[in-house]
Amino acid sequence: YLLFSGIQIFGLFLGKMQLPEGYTYAQYAREGFFQLLAVSILNLILVLVCLSFFRESKVLKVIMTIMSLCTFIMIASSVMRMIIYIRYYYLTFLRIFVLWMLAVLFVMFIGVLINIYRESFPLFRYGVVIVTVLYLALSFSHPDYIIARVNIANAPGADGTGWEESVAQDYGDDFFAGPFFRGAEYNDYSYLSDLSADAAPAIIPYMESLGYDFGAYELENPTDIMSEDTQAQWWGSYQPKGFGYYYLNHNKKRLEQTSLRTFNISRYMMRKQIEARIDGK
Structure with missing residues (x-):
């Protein structure tokens, strides 16, 4: 040892x-x-x-x-x-x-x-308390938001520059982007599209910077707004122009299935963010 x-x-x-x-x-x-x-x-x-x-x-x-x-x-x-x-x-x-x-x-x-x-x-009691406290800390930390915030901070912006360079100056210096990450620019948009509504405060501003039409949220299937060429490009190379509609689609379906017992505050707040952008046009 x-x-x-x-x-x-x-x-x-x-x-x-x-x-x-x-x-x-x-x-x-x-x-x-x-x-x-x-x-x-x-x-x-x-x-x-x-x-x-x-x-x-x-x-x-x-x-x-x-x-x-x-x-x-x-x-x-x-x-x-x-x-x-x-x-x-x-x-x-x-x-x-x-x-x-x-x-x-x-x-x-x-x-x-x-x-x-x-x-x-x-x-034994120490172990029970520690596992319980750390489990609650993980549950309330909104890991999907952390994932989206970190990954998007290292994804390209609408003009091809880094997201932080092109858009996020309004938010100040970003702790999540910088010399710590050594790989290529983040490009796993398929993974981003499958995140929960917890990630909306990071994903929706990024979608807005990329020029997404949030009116698509009112369609039965938000991905219907995409052209066949865009859908083909999305499935073939996972470009940023398509992932947001898939993100809206699966989170909208989750919200529609919500009952009093399964109410989720993150999905509710996500819808409010989208409605605010639709009304702002």
Whole structure:
């Protein structure tokens, strides 16, 4: 464990996040992440078993402490790998969920480390509270908005320049665009079109800058406003001129299926934003 942790420190942390020879960023992040996650979970199980079924021993405590500290290094290594992945391939919900899961594992091991030296520490209750609080934090963080805001900040604008250069100066300097991202301009419009209404505060201004006709929202199927050529180009190369109509279409259908029990504030606010732009013409 100590040898492996040393390799991680010198190879990744002190290597300035450089890619090893013979790897793509996707291979490096995925392969290393799942290996490290598996070992981290195994460590958690081993430490909990030792705490539960073996008598107290100073030597055992030292060994469990070393395992726990090495696990922190493995978690940090997994985070670094995922950050490298995001720098080149931007955000998705799965990548946010991965970082959230690593945060849960990190905080859980803090409790485990305390429990090694304090047997009276309520580890189970601590774990329940931590998972509940972090789950609520994830639920209320509007991950789809974060995804859209970050990705659109690095997508081309209507005139071919970056979105932040052409439109977003009205919003001030953008934290989400800049030297952190190293990949090509964001162009996965198919993914953007399938985001929930939570993403509307980021997607609708971007659609407006691209010249979308928001009157299409009043059609039974907003994609009907697109010409056959535009639809062919949308499906063939995922250009920005078409994704917004698909985004409006599937979120409109979700809103139409809303009942008192399934009312969603984000869908309601999205419709208000669109109606304001229609009335403003």
